[in-house]
Amino acid sequence: MSTNYQKLTLKLEEISRLSGIMGILHWDQEVIMPSGAAESRAKQLGVLAGIIHEKSTDPEIGSLLEKLSQENSFNCFEECNINEARRQYELETKLPKNLVMKLAELSSKGHQIWVKARSENRFSDFVPVLTQLIELKKRWAEYVFPKLKAYDANIDIYERGTTMSDITPVFETLKKELIPLIRDIQVSDYNPESSFLTGDFSVAKQEVLGRRISEEMGFAFDCGRMDVSVHPFCGGSHPTDVRITTRYRNDNFIESLYAVIHETGHGLYEQGRMKEGRDLPASEALTMGIHESQSLFWERMIAQSLAFCNGYLPLIKETFPKNFRDISAEQLYEAVNTSEPSYIRVEADEVTYPMHVVLRYEIEKGLFDDSIEINLLPELWNSKMKEYLGVEPPTDTLGVLQDTHWSGAAFGYFPSYTLGAIYASQFYQTLLQDKPQLEKIIASGNLEIIREWLNQKIHQKGRLLSVPDLVKEVTGDNLNPTIFLSYLKNKYRKIYRLN
Amino acid sequence: MSTNYQKLTLKLEEISRLSGIMGILHWDQEVIMPSGAAESRAKQLGVLAGIIHEKSTDPEIGSLLEKLSQENSFNCFEECNINEARRQYELETKLPKNLVMKLAELSSKGHQIWVKARSENRFSDFVPVLTQLIELKKRWAEYVFPKLKAYDANIDIYERGTTMSDITPVFETLKKELIPLIRDIQVSDYNPESSFLTGDFSVAKQEVLGRRISEEMGFAFDCGRMDVSVHPFCGGSHPTDVRITTRYRNDNFIESLYAVIHETGHGLYEQGRMKEGRDLPASEALTMGIHESQSLFWERMIAQSLAFCNGYLPLIKETFPKNFRDISAEQLYEAVNTSEPSYIRVEADEVTYPMHVVLRYEIEKGLFDDSIEINLLPELWNSKMKEYLGVEPPTDTLGVLQDTHWSGAAFGYFPSYTLGAIYASQFYQTLLQDKPQLEKIIASGNLEIIREWLNQKIHQKGRLLSVPDLVKEVTGDNLNPTIFLSYLKNKYRKIYRLN
Structure with missing residues (x-):
């Protein structure tokens, strides 16, 4: 019975x-x-x-x-x-x-x-x-x-437990700090050299490189695959069947490599789910924001770090000796961390991306509390772009019409991207406190140690805790943009010689 | 309403x-x-x-x-x-x-x-x-x-409309004619040279060759795929999504190529189903036997013919110039048509294969009418092997235990293989009457004409006719082993210099 x-x-x-x-x-x-x-x-x-x-x-x-x-x-x-x-x-x-x-x-x-x-x-x-x-x-x-308020209800589908009352003050802080940083970067005299990232890169070699790094991160290829699709994604059918994709360009390998790292971050979350009750919801990934915190953790906090560039430049040189002969780790680091305002969210870098999200968040919020009139969206979009990023899209195709989300009624999704970025920086800070030798670990390629830490702290937890409780348990803090902002300011003021 | x-x-x-x-x-x-x-x-x-x-x-x-x-x-x-x-x-x-x-x-x-x-x-x-x-x-x-009798009921799942009363006399005729032919081939002094089929064949080139021939047969790659699996098969999800597989060996390309041709034969049947009501059963392939008639039609009647060897040797030479430099179409034809008794059904050639099937049919029939005792199967198997093929398996692994079918209760499946072979020869004979220039058509690589004929006569018919009615409509005849036997006898007596 x-x-x-x-x-x-x-x-x-x-x-x-x-x-x-x-x-x-x-x-x-x-x-x-x-x-x-x-x-x-x-x-x-x-x-x-x-x-x-x-x-x-x-x-x-x-x-x-x-x-x-x-x-x-x-x-x-x-x-x-x-x-x-x-x-x-x-x-x-x-x-x-x-x-x-x-x-x-x-x-x-x-x-x-x-x-x-x-x-x-x-x-x-x-x-x-x-x-x-x-x-x-x-x-x-x-x-x-x-x-719930209507927009909070929409957010809850992707990021339950987090509401406008949590997000608005955080996003206000981001605006206050990032708008000036973006302007400073724009007017800086210094521009990192990145022309060596363009060239002729064999797709076969790119694939070997991507698989190697994905594997070193801990992706289990006997419980997953890596293939090619138009837009990189992480899918599959089970923690034992996790499928990541990337896309390749002959003239640029960095985009593909970072897509592999990003999707591997998602994939490790799925493969790392608790062993018990894997077909039950308690074992599943928590929210879109936490999922994104995992992909961005690997892509930005790890793979865009100087330590990673130090550790992996030899492998990159070995793979593409001609293109990287005279390149130093510092040069690679600066090249993969250039920042420039763009019209398109999905092409944005880690400094400008949050402003794309804040803009969308404010618009969605206004659409749901009737403070914004739909007909006026293009003007509003463009003026916010000007204010936050200093650029104005020449067409709505490159502006208010660029994202697919609204057409599928996916209102409330956008904040997850930036919440994920903030959580990633908070998790990194905690990991650094746990393992003061972290940069050495990264540079030595012992990425498995990092995966194991994320696995214990986050992947294994499934849905047993709410997002606020999980973040509190891991970091001792709540959602807090301070670490994220310090990280961005320190990093980019240095790269762009702003001090 | x-x-x-x-x-x-x-x-x-x-x-x-x-x-x-x-x-x-x-x-x-x-x-x-x-x-x-x-x-x-x-x-x-x-x-x-x-x-x-x-x-x-x-x-x-x-x-x-x-x-x-x-x-x-x-x-x-x-x-x-x-x-x-x-x-x-x-x-x-x-x-x-x-x-x-x-x-x-x-x-x-x-x-x-x-x-x-x-x-x-x-x-x-x-x-x-x-x-x-x-x-x-x-x-x-x-x-x-x-x-229905119990065994007829089992056959009906795979080959409905055909019963023991149809099959037994046909299989008796096969025995009467093929056992002596197999013996004659065995004792013939002549053995076709086929050592040039063994060598070093790049898998990439094999794949290009296979795709080329599959495409010339009419396989639509925008509604299908070709991949690799342990056992070649034809699967997929819809006439617009037909997926064939093959496997590659470095030391032998013929096996892989003929697997491609065989599975393409199945695939053309699926892709060629009527355009109306493709998600309804009337459009589906008729029986296992008719499906096999399509794969064997292409594999044996077309691709093992001298005309095909004449037509495609240049492409094969172009693909593997070293291995085929001094080989003539006649040599290729003889090499792909060697016949030798073997223990294993799936490795058998077109002359010996029917005897493997007849043996299994007789045993299944006896198991269902209680004239055979299961405990005595190994002895019975081996004595029939000796009688029909002149060889006796040294172990049950190579004998009565070789096939997976019985373990999954798939009794009554085996006859389809040979019914398919017989239908294939009958269809070929009719096509030859329709198009007396058939051998020239094959040799010139206009395989599309053949596909079109099969499509009109068989693929498009779905399940609108029973097997006997379809065969009658296409060939004017009933299931009849005469053409099949003439084909085998003429072909192999000539190859083995038996006249």
């Missing part, structure tokens, strides 16, 4: 396995599916999504949760699974069906309209669907998180 | 798409899945199989079929879908659940026991599970095809 808890876990495991299958279908589509299969794949995805929805809203789950709420004496792992199941069940069942369908339909339609509007630089074509999507996500918020 | 027929097709399409997803998971597992993911993949497959079973036994399908049996005025495509749905629904629902579960359990257990028994050469270890599997498949037959 199985307990109610066991019955619940059987259902959760089934849903988890179906989601794993979904992961494989998506990976396959992005990486190796023949182009002619697009239509049939869309239909397969549709059927599977329908079944996952069916299973997730199974009334039997509701009744098990009801019974379990009368029971107690669960350990924290079981408790967490029950809470996660309840959250997910309520998210899926609190909505009236016609709202679910309208949202799905409009997101899909919205994406097509956005693609066209962006390519034709016609923001006005995107206005009607954007207006409707925001209205729907406001109604959605009332159903699923009636106690 | 949708009709009952439309409601049925929605359900069939859903099942078809889920089966497509299953196809991708299997392909992924065989081709690219990281080894560490085996356990989680097995669980994903289990969940998906359960859902497909659930959907296939949905009582709503039963009630729609009931209603549809009262309606009429369907066109032949609709009629076919209804009949296919009924057959499948009855197959899935006529069985008591405990028999379904016992069979699934015992097949899985049987496979493990067989793997061990084969590796340890202990047939007696396999006897208990084999005994139980046969008993279960006898009971299974009573439930699903009560009007």
